[in-house]
Amino acid sequence: MDRKKLITEIRRKKSFLCVGLDTDIRKIPEHLLKTEDPIFEFNKQIIDATKDYCVAYKPNIAFYEAHGPKGWVSLKKTIDYIPKDHFTIADAKRGDIGNTSGLYARAFFEEMDFDSITVAPYMGKDSVTPFLEFEGRWVILLGLTSNPGADDFQQLELKSGEKVYHKVIERSSAWGNEDNMMYVVGATRAEALTDIRKIIPDNFLLIPGVGAQGGSLKDVIKYGMNDDVGLLVNSTRGVIYADSSESFAEAAKAEAKKIQNEMAAFL
Amino acid sequence: MDRKKLITEIRRKKSFLCVGLDTDIRKIPEHLLKTEDPIFEFNKQIIDATKDYCVAYKPNIAFYEAHGPKGWVSLKKTIDYIPKDHFTIADAKRGDIGNTSGLYARAFFEEMDFDSITVAPYMGKDSVTPFLEFEGRWVILLGLTSNPGADDFQQLELKSGEKVYHKVIERSSAWGNEDNMMYVVGATRAEALTDIRKIIPDNFLLIPGVGAQGGSLKDVIKYGMNDDVGLLVNSTRGVIYADSSESFAEAAKAEAKKIQNEMAAFL
Numbered sequence: 001m002d003r004k005k006l007i008t009e010i011r012r013k014k015s016f017l018c019v020g021l022d023t024d025i026r027k028i029p030e031h032l033l034k035t036e037d038p039i040f041e042f043n044k045q046i047i048d049a050t051k052d053y054c055v056a057y058k059p060n061i062a063f064y065e066a067h068g069p070k071g072w073v074s075l076k077k078t079i080d081y082i083p084k085d086h087f088t089i090a091d092a093k094r095g096d097i098g099n100t101s102g103l104y105a106r107a108f109f110e111e112m113d114f115d116s117i118t119v120a121p122y123m124g125k126d127s128v129t130p131f132l133e134f135e136g137r138w139v140i141l142l143g144l145t146s147n148p149g150a151d152d153f154q155q156l157e158l159k160s161g162e163k164v165y166h167k168v169i170e171r172s173s174a175w176g177n178e179d180n181m182m183y184v185v186g187a188t189r190a191e192a193l194t195d196i197r198k199i200i201p202d203n204f205l206l207i208p209g210v211g212a213q214g215g216s217l218k219d220v221i222k223y224g225m226n227d228d229v230g231l232l233v234n235s236t237r238g239v240i241y242a243d244s245s246e247s248f249a250e251a252a253k254a255e256a257k258k259i260q261n262e263m264a265a266f267l
Numbered sequence: 268m269d270r271k272k273l274i275t276e277i278r279r280k281k282s283f284l285c286v287g288l289d290t291d292i293r294k295i296p297e298h299l300l301k302t303e304d305p306i307f308e309f310n311k312q313i314i315d316a317t318k319d320y321c322v323a324y325k326p327n328i329a330f331y332e333a334h335g336p337k338g339w340v341s342l343k344k345t346i347d348y349i350p351k352d353h354f355t356i357a358d359a360k361r362g363d364i365g366n367t368s369g370l371y372a373r374a375f376f377e378e379m380d381f382d383s384i385t386v387a388p389y390m391g392k393d394s395v396t397p398f399l400e401f402e403g404r405w406v407i408l409l410g411l412t413s414n415p416g417a418d419d420f421q422q423l424e425l426k427s428g429e430k431v432y433h434k435v436i437e438r439s440s441a442w443g444n445e446d447n448m449m450y451v452v453g454a455t456r457a458e459a460l461t462d463i464r465k466i467i468p469d470n471f472l473l474i475p476g477v478g479a480q481g482g483s484l485k486d487v488i489k490y491g492m493n494d495d496v497g498l499l500v501n502s503t504r505g506v507i508y509a510d511s512s513e514s515f516a517e518a519a520k521a522e523a524k525k526i527q528n529e530m531a532a533f534l
Contacts, residue, residue, distance in 0.1 A: 022367070062363055062374070063367075066371070067374075068339055069337070072336040093387070095360060096358075097412070100327055107329070111333065111335045120362060120387045121420060122388060124415070124416020124420055126416040145364070147393050149364075149390050149391020149395075152392050153389060153391055156425055157425065164420065
């Protein structure tokens, strides 16, 4: 999905909600465990229930990889099931030397048909650019993450006075453009959004950590929104685990609708 | 495999060679393509041919993931086939927020039974420590990589005067110890090994980039070896693609033996 289409979908639905499909077999309702593929069955019902209120889905690949080959089957069925007017994110945080990143790109863009993949920046340019060679696909680079460990290296101060994450965003933004690169910026760091918007006014930002991880939607909008909205705000646990009974999908729907309503007020 | 056993194997075989199993379907001998699982068949013959000359195997996960579910089957068969007196490395370069890293750990340490996994440091402590909770398993953290992109962020100078990779190694070394943490240090940076050994005199280093990527084994030994050897030197292309004919395994054996011979002179 290209940028124009993504913006159109956001305006049409009055939503920039991304639903995280971190589907944990230990957390899904018990009655689904009897089905042939409980993870896919859960995802299918969550997608049916939430698709009118969100513009993107983001499976975290670890939750599928943890099940070995059959986890990959569940993931493939999930990505094939997501309606084509939704932006899809493989939350994989991959990154390796050039030819190897190219293989990860093939895995997620060709075998799996994801629109985008999250990528870790530590190995630098030649670990990122192979993902950018796929027309119409996106890299979502880790900028400033929302976990406590973000302070360990991302927030270190460089000799130049910038933080490490500033330099990561600034330097990497020259490798692509606003049509093929987004950045992960944790919502628990809303105050940092102002600085980041000075470096990359136009790129979309993927914001995890609203809700369960403690970030405020209002702050994210205040400091991060641009003229094209420029935001995808992710919610996972608050939506998909809103209820653990047989009516989990209805609860997920209500929660997604609630977030979409909050977002609509700003669009 | 624990540290003591690894050192014993290194001394016994007079080798600290790790063979990279980056098995590319486009590069393996044509006659294998007719077999049921060409990637596993190739690996099996490479393992049979090289096992006496190396102490470790390192499949790069991208090469398997690129094939979707069936790639994971090939990987599982490969890890199950590697003799138990060899140290195994999942070259996956994973790293995510805490609970998610825990799932990656389960995937590679329980589903797949790898001894170790390579991990990217950008997300900090809580993305690394979940891997350390598995008794007898190892994290191999990216320190200074051998690709050109290593200059983009790893080599940035901090206000404190250190490079980013110094700080990554120094800070992370407190999260584990020499029994459960190793570091990736590219052999193209042998001169940096002296600095790194000041920070972590005792940890094992995984050195990629000897041979095809241009590093010198002699320099690596000179600047990186410690009293327990403390080195695993990886070779991939030079060994597994030494020959593309039906006698590829014999060629791989000769190449592995040659490297082992060079190593033996220093042990």
